């Protein structure tokens with residue numbers, strides 16, 4: 001079987017779990033944060049640097065790679081692992097979210113989605129079958145069903161029609177998936193912020209017996225407490241012996257709150273995106289380096305961090321790099337932010353092991369500046 005989840009321990013105080021996901025390219029310890037590599041690269045990082053910070057799995061995307069360089073080229077190169085020189089696990093998203101976030105540049109039908117490329121405006125069509133064909137060519141270890149992520153807010157009628165189409169598309173994806181022994185296909189649960197819809201989607205999607213499941217349709221602008229509430233009644237509907245992936249999340253507080261509510265896998269563009277704006281996630285909260293107060297601050301970005309950036313450079317130097325628009329700025333901030341989130345997940349796994357996750361949350365929030 002391509003993907004095998006091993007539940008190691010259930011937290012006594014919360015819904016958190018410790019687990020392992022066995023894949024053809026290695027084993028992933030969960031809970032885990034997955035760095036995003038949209039166009040077959042985690043922006044500005046080499047695979048060696050990703051291994052240095054102990055990244056166990058990275059994400060890429062059907063939509064982007066289909067448009068450029070084309071999935072047939074990647075297949076000709078021997079697949080995405082060989083093409084980008086990454087020999088650890090890769091998860092690809094189906095592109096559902098991307099084509100839906102194109103707004104009016106797209107037309108949805110039962111057959112699939114017609115959209116215009118964000119690169120050159122050319123017209124394209126992705127069906128569930130096409131999304132699976134592309135991911136089969138890419139050879140990623142975990143592939144995602146082609147789904148519709150309903151916008152927020154969306155009324156009950158829209159959400160119901162959308163989740164029922166996502167279920168019909170999930171069946172088509174399962175039928176179209178060729179490489180079941182090397183690539184695990186995850187189903188995606190939708191249903192917006194409506195409890196009865198989430199129950200319906202969870203029932204319909206888990207009935208299809210996928211090796212793992214994602215909670216989709218969240219982190220789309222809803223307030224965080226509402227996202228946490230949806231998780232509280234959705235994760236218990238998902239099989240305990242399968243990985244649970246919360247798509248597009250997130251910031252440090254969301255990662256901790258998501259783990260507490262039973263989530264095992266997360267992805268977010270935040271660490272590398274804010275890095276390009278000279279913003280760092282640190283133990284004392286966010287630091288935006290362009291502020292004048294850092295002009296002659298010769299202390300590390302994060303005094304409690306032992307990453308390459310924090311051990312070798314000062315805020316004053318990092319501010320200079322950012323102001324001078326130097327490429328090294330994006331690299332050093334990306335390296336630190338990814339290290340920070342991967343270290344946070346390592347600390348969370350440790351806290352689950354020691355049954356003190358709630359104490360860890362309290363301590364982290366007090367320092368990072370979140371209200372509990």
Ligand SMILES: CNc1nc2c(CCNCC3CCCCC3)c3nc(N)[nH]c(=O)c3cc2[nH]1
Pocket residue numbers: 036037038059060061093094095096097144147148149150188215216217218219220247248249267268269
């Ligand atoms: C940011 N919030 C959010 N993201 C969602 C995403 C995307 C998750 N990240 C994938 C990466 C994005 C950059 C390129 C590489 C893949 C969602 N994806 C799908 N298929 N369905 C969702 O409901 C879905 C819902 C999401 N909500």
